[in-house]
Amino acid sequence: MDLLEHQGKQLFGRHGLAVSDGKAVTTVEDAVAAANEIGYPVVVKAQVLIGGRGKAGGVKLAADEAEAREHATNILGLDIKGHIVRTVWIEAASDIATEYYAAVLLDRGAKKPLVMFSSEGGIEIETVAEETPEKLVRDNVDPLEGLTREHALDIAKRGGADEDVIEGVADALLALYEVWIEEDCSLAEINPLIVTPDRQVKALDAKVTLDDNAMFRHKENAELGDSANADPIELKAHEQDVIYVKLDGDIGIMGNGAGLVMSTLDVVAQYDGKPANFLDAGGGSDAAKVTQAIELILSNPAVKAVLLNIFGGITRCDEVAKGLVEAFAQLKPTVPFVVRLDGTNDVEGRKILEDAALPNVHAAKTMDGAAELVVKLAKENA
């Protein structure tokens, strides 16, 4: 789960990482009240899960109440690359002497946490990594030992932190590592990590991604994220514990296992079809879950045909077939379905479908055959 800036800063604060005082608000009046309370100048910052907020006019400095009102009015409701700004973060403006970059993330190649630091902050870190890689320190940490103070000091020095803030940067790195560990993050990134003229080290931005699989032990974080801007079908899918990603085509796709579903999208595209969604019903799907998943697919009005591509392992094909029969009883779909069932209990599953003789449901023997047929049916139904 990706967090909004102010949510990330809340987590930073929990672990002793310095951030500016601020308030998250959703109306212009509340924004003005917050600005008055914090004291001018303030920064009005759009809270959206997309980069390039500044360029889109989503981050503005306000010197007084009139400016705070003007900026809040302009930014609330702003569309930044498809993300509507529903919340702004009002924060005391910081004087900036220097901008650094810091991050902790999982290094999948090394199978260890990775701490990154650079004195070249405030700009796209890819640019630093590409053009001046020597200015970006990237150190793996032994997850069983954790990040030591000595190591953090060394990273700060090698990354080019000013001599007088090496201690402060090391403290920030240690706190960021603690955030990453304690909150079960995949990514905790600060860009920029600033040094103020009075030589304080502070996180001016926050980019945090939490591991959804660890949410069971972080109940306090369950309400975070940007559900207001999520696709409504994706949100519902999340509640039902299936993975649904909306795409812009007209063929509904359901499969079991992320790899097979991705492969199904690819094969449909090979036959010149355009998938309307990615839906991974997961392992061990029972009939009720399959029925719900079909309801999700059909709730997208663009869908002209549906492909169920199941290769059962832990998933049992008879459960999938029962779920499909139940979905037809409940939803009475009018679009054609192509169903391919192989794997655990496939004979039973095919028998259930044959006996049910559902209208406009076509059995396919192979994945390629299923893809070819569903593309044809979608075109006929367009």
Added chain:
Amino acid sequence: MSILVGNETKLAVAGITGREGSFHTLNNRKYGTNVVGGINPKKAGENVEGIPVFANWADTVAETGANTAMIFVPPPFAAASAQEAAEAGVELIIIITEGIPAHDELKLYNKVKRDHPGTRIVGPNCPGILSPGKANVGIIPASFFKEGNVGVVSRSGTLTYQIGNELAQAGFGNSSIVGIGGDPVPGSSFIDIIELFENDDQTELIVMSGEIGGDAEEQAAAYIKEHVTKPVVGYIAGFTAPEGKTMGHAGAIVSGSAGTAAAKAEALEAVGVRVGRTPTQVAQIAMEIVGK
């Protein structure tokens, strides 16, 4: 021969008493796998259709000599169970459980590597390992596969079955089929398994099936170039998948590549690995390389 599981396998299962755990354990036994025990601290002394249930891994290993562990317990407890199996001396730990926190996987991997360097983990979030005609450990639907000379290694469970099935339709059998799982910290990588296939007499052709994200395929390509003499056929899922939604900028830097299907296919093709664009094409390429 085959790799990792076979006639020598003595399997014990953590989570044997659960709905999925018992179903698949009994399937594995029906296939001919030597299942010697299971673990559930609350049901020690009972049995699952004759398979004795023990309180913990130490007792299981002492009583049965189990050398292979299958982990089926829910995500919050799975890493701890695998750790316990390693401490009890089990050499191969196959974790089927899906949804384990990434940090648990990270600590488990590093701890087992440090304290039990001889132990191998496969998974988590994987379908297990099948050596046709010998043993099946996990949830792979074995009836689709027969013994043969193609080794398959895959990040995705169901895609493994799809590709294995395409190969079977083309007349191929398999030495072993290994699902390494799609999680952020897999216990075994493509490289680990490809190395085993390279050294396995029965395997004449290696099929590796990857997907978008991370850089495991790129690393495998570099390894194949230096160390692998047998032909390798590749497949990558996700050519048309939308760009990753979760990972920030920092992720792309680590991998040193965009993690896209195109980048992975290119890395493999650059070292002479032919990459099928569909599972069916993988089987066609395999036919062209070794015939039947």
